[in-house]
Amino acid sequence: MARLRSDSLLIPHEPGKPDFASERKLIRSGIEFVAGIDEAGRGPLAGPVVAAAVILNPRKVPDGLDDSxxxxxxxxxxxxxxxxxxALACAVASVSAPxxxxxxxxKAALEAMRRAVCGLAIQPGHALIDGRDVAPGLPCPATxxxxxxxxxxxxxxxxxxxxxxRDRMMAQTGKYFPLYGLETHVGYATEFHRNAMETHGPVVGLHRFSFSPLKERQV
Incomplete structure (x- = not known):
């Protein structure tokens, strides 16, 4: 595969929107493939945490990308x-509620990130991760x-x-547990969800028993 020329990396930057500056700097330093990593689902009371890794094609960066x-x-x-x-490559991985x-x-979110990067069809030379922490065990340096x-x-x-x-996973799970409204709140602690757990009890394998208020119920 031909190396991507740095002069092909100039893309418009809209103020207040994410841009390609961090990736461009790494590519100009000689790193060919840069992956972006993020996760969804740290806060819910139910369901997995899901991470994704993406290596964009610098010549085909989609318009309108932003924080989800x-x-x-x-x-x-x-x-x-x-x-x-x-994208040149993308992968998604999850870590279950148990x-x-x-x-x-x-730790679960970082493990999902590691799995996502390892699942890429192209091994990146560097990864850019949302947040403060770098997942241990990555196959490449990361920032x-x-x-x-x-x-x-x-x-x-x-x-x-x-x-x-993750939203699609929770909507699909909701078909098997229709009393909890998962397709609407995707596992977050809405009043409906809390009331459903109180009425019907939490579901083993679905709900996070280490999270409040379920944690207090185990004491």
């Missing part, structure tokens, strides 16, 4: 398909960027893949 939280569900779904079509309970949510999904288009792309994938 700043996009509508419809726009996230549209960009999901565009990212999968145009595994979260067996360690903690930070953590606070609010990275608002700074790097690669991380923004990963945030979209992780969010859309």
């Amino acid at each position: 939280k700043r996009l509508t569900p419809q726009r996230r779904a549209e960009l999901f398909d565009i990212i999968v079509d145009k 595994m979260i309970d067996a360690s903690d949510i930070l 953590a960027l606070i609010k990275g999904d608002q700074r790097s288009v690669s991380i923004a792309a990963a945030s979209i893949l992780a969010k859309v994938t």
Whole structure:
């Protein structure tokens, strides 16, 4: 595969939006493939934490990439398909609620990130990770960027893949547990969800028993 020329990396930058500056700097230093990594689902009471890794094609960076939280569900779904079509490589991985309970949510999120990077069809020379922590065991050097999904288009792309994938997983799970409304709140601690857990009890394998208020119920 031919190396990507740095003079092909100039893309428009919209103020207040993520750009390709971090990736461009790494590529100009001689690193050919840069992956963006982000996760979705640290806060919910139910379901897995999901991470995604994306290596964008510098010549085909999709328009409109942004922090998934700043996009509508419809726009996230549209960009999901565009990212999968145009990226050089992308991968998604998850860590289940029981595994979260067996360690903690930070370790679980970092493990999901590691799995996502290892699942890429192209091994990156460097990874850009949203947040403060670098996942241990990555197959490449990495840099953590606070609010990275608002700074790097690669991380923004990963945030979209992780969010859309997790939402779809929770909607599918909701078909098997219709009393909990998972397709609506995707596991977050809404009043409806808390009331459903109180009425019907938590589901082993689905709910996070190490999270409040379930943690207090185990004491």
